[in-house]
Amino acid sequence: MKPALIFDMDGVLIDNTPYQARAFQLLFRDLGLSTNARKLLQRLNGMPATNILKTVFRHPVPEKQLKEYASQREFLYRTLYWSKRRETPGLSRFLEAARAAGFRIALGTSSPPETIAYIIDHLDLRRFFDVVVGKDDVARGKPHGDTFAVAAAKLGARPQDCIVFEDAVLGEQAAYRAGMRCVAVASGVPAKAFQAPLTVIKDFTELTPERLLELLAEQPEAPKPDKQRAQRNYMQLT
Missing domain, CATH: 3.40.50.1000 (HAD superfamily/HAD-like)
Structure with a gap:
């Protein structure tokens, strides 16, 4: 077989990885985080967005909040990638x-x-x-x-x-x-x-x-x- x-x-x-990274970077900017999204995705790409986001905070973040951040990132990604698919x-x-x-x-x-x-x-x-x-x-x-x-x-x-x-x-x-x-x-x-x-x-x-x-x-x-x-x-x- x-x-x-x-x-x-x-x-x-x-x-689409560059667009994913750009969406994360825009989210991090809004959250006041200095994490380099491109380097982050080189290591963590493939994991669910909420799991990736857990790694960038130095304090525990409630799962509900992580899901909201992930939704915001998804909106940014779709906006950036809409005409590039x-x-x-x-x-x-x-x-x-x-x-x-x-x-x-x-x-x-x-x-x-x-x-x-x-x-x-x-x-x-x-x-x-x-x-x-x-x-x-x-x-x-x-x-x-x-x-x-x-x-x-x-x-x-x-x-x-x-x-x-x-x-x-x-x-x-x-x-x-x-x-x-x-x-x-x-x-x-x-x-x-x-x-x-x-x-x-x-x-x-x-x-x-x-x-x-x-x-x-x-x-x-x-x-x-x-x-x-x-x-x-x-x-x-x-």
Whole structure:
């Protein structure tokens, strides 16, 4: 049976990381925080926004307040990105080829349903996915492997038969925690930041389903997660 493919959304289907960072930076300015949003996302991208926001305060913030900040950030992001929405080069062609080759395909993201729809329905990408898993479908976000484990279960695929496409270091770690292999998309962090992906691509013009099968043969088992990468101290970012 062909492998199953599980795609993260932000930074993978779309190259939106600069707009995400700008939205966070505008929010931090309003809150009087000096945190560098670009550096923050290089380390924490892939986590739910409320979890990212927890790391920038030196005092406990109620969950309700964090959700309000996350909503404000989401509004800023959508305003900045509204006219810029476009898929990563080569994505549709790759997805069409993967489906034609018999791959099962899922979306596994930390975003809520309305944010997922804002991207994949606007770009007419939902037709490619057999399964869509978002924030509301799992108890724990990345770097835990729940998102990808749920996606695999819904696809009817074993973890060892799944390939995750991720742009974030914590997302790569989540794939390994789920017992899966990973292709890194270097849209927001340098290739050297990743632990042990099958390959690192800039966009989907650099990959074919046939090449993916060759890469799987070269790495027959999923790497073990690197605890140091997944459990860094992120509290002192400025």
